[in-house]
Amino acid sequence: AQSVTQPDIHITVSEGASLELRCNYSYGATPYLFWYVQSPGQGLQLLLKYFSGDTLVQGIKGFEAEFKRSQSSFNLRKPSVHWSDAAEYFCAVVPFSGGYNKLIFGAGTRLAVHP
Amino acid sequence: DAGVIQSPRHEVTEMGQEVTLRCKPISGHDYLFWYRQTMMRGLELLIYFNNNVPIDDSGMPEDRFSAKMPNASFSTLKIQPSEPRDSAVYFCASSWGRTAAEKLFFGSGTQLSVL
Numbered sequence: 420a421q422s423v424t425q426p427d428i429h430i431t432v433s434e435g436a437s438l439e440l441r442c443n444y445s446y447g448a449t450p451y452l453f454w455y456v457q458s459p460g461q462g463l464q465l466l467l468k469y470f471s472g473d474t475l476v477q478g479i480k481g482f483e484a485e486f487k488r489s490q491s492s493f494n495l496r497k498p499s500v501h502w503s504d505a506a507e508y509f510c511a512v513v514p515f516s517g518g519y520n521k522l523i524f525g526a527g528t529r530l531a532v533h534p
Numbered sequence: 535d536a537g538v539i540q541s542p543r544h545e546v547t548e549m550g551q552e553v554t555l556r557c558k559p560i561s562g563h564d565y566l567f568w569y570r571q572t573m574m575r576g577l578e579l580l581i582y583f584n585n586n587v588p589i590d591d592s593g594m595p596e597d598r599f600s601a602k603m604p605n606a607s608f609s610t611l612k613i614q615p616s617e618p619r620d621s622a623v624y625f626c627a628s629s630w631g632r633t634a635a636e637k638l639f640f641g642s643g644t645q646l647s648v649l
Contacts, residue, residue: 451633460642462627462641462642463577463638465638520582520589520590520634521590521635522567522635522638523579524576524577525576
């Protein structure tokens with residue numbers, strides 16, 4: 420079945436530590452790939468996106484993500500986490516069916532940051 | 535630009551009552567999306583419009599839900615009658631262009647509680 424999976428529901432890291440959030444997708448063709456962040460009580464904000472080309476994508480707030488076709492993954496990384504990064508992170512895809520207009524979200528990973 | 539505006543921010547109602555959620559998209563955007571977020575099901579696309587016309591309502595859970603977009607600057611999502619399982623955060627998002635899902639702008643959401 421077509422899906423986007425975020426295996427980790429909760430992750431806790433110490434401030435200053437590195438971070439990697441996992442995302443895997445299951446679609447026949449590589450979909451467009453996105454990472455969004457949702458702060459408490461807020462809507463979603465786009466961090467970065469991948470359509471094609473360079474497999475390492477830079478985003479806002481110091482985040483980056485790497486697309487790995489062989490693993491059907493699009494993991495989000497940050498070298499040094501700040502307390503303000505505590506939020507929920509969503510991986511999302513736009514599959515090539517449906518006219519490129521249906522953004523499908525993973526279940527999300529909630530990030531806690533310890534001082 | 536004020537962004538996508540949703541009202542109300544919070545709605546508390548009793549089972550059986552009619553609920554109307556409102557959304558004002560960003561001026562110039564020709565796509566409007568309604569999403570629902572729950573702990574159990576995550577973020578689900580309910581329906582989206584293009585140029586005020588509903589394009590895909592396959593995510594609307596049942597006939598109790600209806601959405602309209604009478605003009606380019608306003609949309610409503612109505613639940614009648616409401617049930618406790620409808621309790622969720624409802625997000626509206628708007629965008630533009632052929633691949634609208636690549637650049638969604640989300641509102642802050644309406645927190646609905648049905649008692």
